[in-house]
């Protein structure tokens with residue numbers, strides 16, 4: 001998970017843990033790998049992580065958070081950022097306090113996912129609450145949660161006064177979202193969604209890169225999973241996905257992609 005290519009810079013590497021000394025040592029190791037910034041995870045709701053007192057569980061220990069922030073900031077020369085949720089649950093919403101502690105310890109920026117840990121991925125991200133974290137600190141605040149279009153990104157920026165937006169799930173299978181957002185923020189008229197051919201061309205390139213990185217077996221597993229995401233929203237997507245799932249080798253999968261690109265059953269879908 002620490003592999004990256006120079007083309008991907010700037011690279012942020014996220015750490016999760018709960019022991020200040022261990023996190024500081026891990027941050028030094030990460031810095032030695034040449035990353036540009038270290039991010040600390042204070043939001044993961046996965047039971048395995050939370051039960052170990054890590055990820056989102058840290059929000060219940062604000063003083064301990066300060067110790068972690070101080071230890072990591074002192075250990076490395078590169079910027080350190082944090083990513084957190086609004087709080088442990090709706091009765092313990094304390095992202096503003098944690099963000100202030102982060103700022104006091106020298107943390108460079110904060111990303112806020114507008115849900116509590118207890119919420120998991122249910123309900124809707126509370127953008128108003130992200131705005132209150134923005135008001136609590138002077139360091140940059142990035143808003144996150146439920147941004148699925150250029151319009152959403154513009155609305156979150158305006159509503160929260162945030163310094164940036166972080167996109168998670170909506171970028172899976174749709175790397176065009178960043179281009180669409182930039183275009184809208186620069187005042188251009190909305191970009192049309194990518195055509196099926198464009199999507200398949202990128203899917204094909206993704207497959208080639210995945211093969212060179214993981215080998216054929218790993219790439220097939222990954223790219224079968226990705227198929228549904230790339231094809232989402234197109235009429236006939238289910239049939240196309242089944243054909244991709246049935247491809248038993250990379251050679252066969254390239255052939256299926258070629259056939260789908262020329263196929264008139266799947267036509268350009270609306271998004």
Ligand SMILES: Cc1cc2nc3c(=O)[nH]c(=O)nc-3n(C[C@H](O)[C@H](O)[C@H](O)COP(=O)(O)O)c2cc1C
Nearest residue numbers: 014041043083113144145146147166167168169170
């Ligand atoms: C499969 C999956 C894995 C995730 N892994 C991480 C992670 O390692 N670190 C992190 O800070 N957030 C992680 N997140 C949370 C996202 O960064 C983001 O906060 C969340 O999905 C809400 O944003 P979105 O609505 O744009 O997806 C993960 C989310 C998903 C769905």
